[in-house]
Amino acid sequence: MQIKLQNFTKRFGDTTVIEDMSLSIASGEMIALLGPSGCGKSTTLFAISGIHRIDGGSLHFGDRDVTTLPPQDRPVGVVFQNYALYPHMSVAENIGFPLRVQKLNTAEIKRRVGEMAELVQIGNLLKRRPQQLSGGQQQRVALARALVRKPDVLLLDEPLANLDAKLRLEMRSEIRRLQRETGITAILVTHDQIEAMSMCDRIALMRDGQIEQISTPSEMYERPASHYVAGFLGNPPISFLKAEANGKLMLGAENSLPMPQGVDASGPITLGIRPEHFGPQHQGPTVTGRVSFIEPQGREDLIDVTLPDNQRLRAIVPAGHDFALGQDVNWQVDLSRTHLFNAEGNRL
Amino acid sequence: MNTSIKGNWILILALTLFSAPLVIMYGFQLIDSVSRPAPGGIIPQEWELTNWRFLWEPIDSARPSIWRVTFNTFVFASTTALLVCAFSITAAYALSRLNFPARRFFLAGLIMLHAFPTITLIIAIFIVLQFLGLYDSLMGVILVKAALELPFGIWIMKGFYDSVPWEIEMAGVQDGASRFRVWWELILPQVKPGLSALLIFSFLAGWSEFILPLVLAPGADAQVLATYMNAVIADDTRPDYGLFKAIGMFYALPVIAIYLLFQKRLMNIYGGGTKG
Ligand SMILES: Nc1ncnc2c1ncn2[C@@H]1O[C@H](COP(=O)(O)OP(=O)(O)OP(=O)(O)O)[C@@H](O)[C@H]1O
Ligand SMILES: [Mg+2]
Numbered sequence: 168m169q170i171k172l173q174n175f176t177k178r179f180g181d182t183t184v185i186e187d188m189s190l191s192i193a194s195g196e197m198i199a200l201l202g203p204s205g206c207g208k209s210t211t212l213f214a215i216s217g218i219h220r221i222d223g224g225s226l227h228f229g230d231r232d233v234t235t236l237p238p239q240d241r242p243v244g245v246v247f248q249n250y251a252l253y254p255h256m257s258v259a260e261n262i263g264f265p266l267r268v269q270k271l272n273t274a275e276i277k278r279r280v281g282e283m284a285e286l287v288q289i290g291n292l293l294k295r296r297p298q299q300l301s302g303g304q305q306q307r308v309a310l311a312r313a314l315v316r317k318p319d320v321l322l323l324d325e326p327l328a329n330l331d332a333k334l335r336l337e338m339r340s341e342i343r344r345l346q347r348e349t350g351i352t353a354i355l356v357t358h359d360q361i362e363a364m365s366m367c368d369r370i371a372l373m374r375d376g377q378i379e380q381i382s383t384p385s386e387m388y389e390r391p392a393s394h395y396v397a398g399f400l401g402n403p404p405i406s407f408l409k410a411e412a413n414g415k416l417m418l419g420a421e422n423s424l425p426m427p428q429g430v431d432a433s434g435p436i437t438l439g440i441r442p443e444h445f446g447p448q449h450q451g452p453t454v455t456g457r458v459s460f461i462e463p464q465g466r467e468d469l470i471d472v473t474l475p476d477n478q479r480l481r482a483i484v485p486a487g488h489d490f491a492l493g494q495d496v497n498w499q500v501d502l503s504r505t506h507l508f509n510a511e512g513n514r515l
Numbered sequence: 516m517n518t519s520i521k522g523n524w525i526l527i528l529a530l531t532l533f534s535a536p537l538v539i540m541y542g543f544q545l546i547d548s549v550s551r552p553a554p555g556g557i558i559p560q561e562w563e564l565t566n567w568r569f570l571w572e573p574i575d576s577a578r579p580s581i582w583r584v585t586f587n588t589f590v591f592a593s594t595t596a597l598l599v600c601a602f603s604i605t606a607a608y609a610l611s612r613l614n615f616p617a618r619r620f621f622l623a624g625l626i627m628l629h630a631f632p633t634i635t636l637i638i639a640i641f642i643v644l645q646f647l648g649l650y651d652s653l654m655g656v657i658l659v660k661a662a663l664e665l666p667f668g669i670w671i672m673k674g675f676y677d678s679v680p681w682e683i684e685m686a687g688v689q690d691g692a693s694r695f696r697v698w699w700e701l702i703l704p705q706v707k708p709g710l711s712a713l714l715i716f717s718f719l720a721g722w723s724e725f726i727l728p729l730v731l732a733p734g735a736d737a738q739v740l741a742t743y744m745n746a747v748i749a750d751d752t753r754p755d756y757g758l759f760k761a762i763g764m765f766y767a768l769p770v771i772a773i774y775l776l777f778q779k780r781l782m783n784i785y786g787g788g789t790k791g
Pocket of ligand 2: 209210
């Protein structure tokens with residue numbers, strides 16, 4: 168089911184949280200709403216689910232205008248961050264609740280609950296209460312309950328935030344598997360970039376109630392549309408350097424880099440270099456500086472190089488090198504993978 | 516380790532000292548009701564049940580039977596409790612979850628009413644009841660008592676509702692259930708501990724109410740145990756303290772039983788945090 172949100176505006180009292188946002192999601196696609204806390208991800212999600220009334224704009228599921236439809240009538244399943252299981256009901260009753268509301272007969276409910284439980288692999292837990300389940304199992308119940316109505320849209324609000332690291336990995340692929348198997352259109356709200364990149368077809372990166380960039384994970388990583396996007400994605404994060412463009416990129420008095428191909432700029436700009444594109448193992452023009460920090464990570468080390476004008480560049484260097492703190496180095500930059508941003512923060 | 520045991524001993528001693536007078540009084544009330552002390556003494560001389568005769572025979576012809584009065588008290592207390600609960604669970608839900616005009620005003624009013632010395636209203640209530648034709652009827656006292664208990668009940672229940680996560684409600688709505696159904700089937704079960712505590716609490720409040728029945732329903736038909744006792748002690752030419760103690764015992768027994776049975780649930784009432 169295609170989702171089309173147009174010129175969406177949401178206010179809480181006097182504060183406008185989201186203004187004039189448009190978002191279009193293809194049928195069967197899984198998209199991530201990624202952004203820092205408070206940027207309006209949940210608000211957008213709950214507007215699509217119908218829990219929040221929208222103050223402006225329209226929402227279409229396919230050709231159907233659902234802007235004013237109450238949440239009960241929207242073909243939407245939601246998984247909440249804290250799962251919101253009904254504590255006084257067994258797992259089977261939890262999953263069956265949406266069907267009971269639809270007044271299906273008991274046999275049919277039982278059949279579909281069983282089916283759903285198999286799909287999320289909790290068939291043996293149907294009699295338990297939510298309190299008797301682990302976080303991951305509760306998560307599966309919440310997924311089953313959201314999907315049992317066979318909705319056209321699945322909304323997930325930080326579904327993995329409450330799980331430990333190992334379970335998070337497991338549920339990441341589990342949710343993606345379910346989404347693929349059911350072919351449902353899904354929106355995942357998260358502030359974890361890894362989650363967004365690994366689970367979704369496209370990412371909508373949000374900032375202050377606006378979508379800063381929407382594209383596939385690799386596109387967003389390789390060609391960030393702005394300073395903000397470049398800074399948000401990547402771990403360890405990208406290093407930004409202030410530079411002066413005048414045919415070359417001047418980094419203080421000592422260092423300069425040639426202008427990357429196809430870029431035309433002059434005056435003060437920002438140069439973004441990801442740690443994996445700087446170091447002794449690369450090909451390209453060099454930058455000199457002094458090693459100021461080394462953080463061993465096992466397979467590789469993170470090394471900070473401080474340039475003579477006191478700007479810092481971070482490098483990922485394979486372990487087994489013999490660089491030491493305070494050593495002067497002259498390392499290569501993979502120039503074609505660097506990012507240039509103008510004074511407003513937009514990509515050049 | 517040592518200090519905590521020592522601390523506990525001091526605590527226990529202090530509690531014993533402070534509660535001893537109460538325990539002794541209750542003990543003697545029980546003993547006195549089934550015995551006859553020596554004149555001027557406190558040691559029981561002979562055991563007898565004459566003080567409890569009110570259970571099987573009218574103590575004098577002018578008074579209604581104890582069973583009639585007990586029945587009245589029960590009706591009074593339980594109807595009050597049911598009314599308080601019915602209104603509390605709905606009003607508190609609205610105050611906790613629904614955004615309606617003047618919500619702040621109602622909340623503030625609730626706290627004020629809760630702290631208000633209601634007895635100062637008794638004259639006004641008297642006039643209103645008279646006007647409605649409910650003066651000197653059990654129904655009238657029930658309505659008044661329930662109304663006076665409501666601010667407390669609503670406030671308590673609001674605290675319980677506030678601690679139920681919003682998401683449960685959202686999930687229910689998203690699962691297709693109406694707002695009413697969500698409340699009834701998903702939210703109400705979460706506040707059941709509060710509800711049962713409130714039920715017991717307001718039953719006990721009704722059971723022990725004295726002033727309201729005394730002023731608003733003085734007639735024999737609407738008499739409850741508290742006013743009945745008052746009458747026994749007040750207008751006899753020669754007060755019968757033995758009888759009075761026995762009736763007092765009889766009156767207190769259900770309360771003691773309820774406390775013993777529902778102690779845990781009553782404690783719940785202090786468990787629901789109240790958030791503005
Ligand atoms: N019911 C509400 N009333 C008033 N303001 C609200 C309400 N809900 C959200 N907001 C505000 O709207 C903004 C966006 O909130 P939202 O919950 O969408 O953020 P989010 O991106 O989901 O953040 P997080 O990652 O912390 O969940 C925040 O500034 C928040 O304070
Ligand atoms: Mg959120």
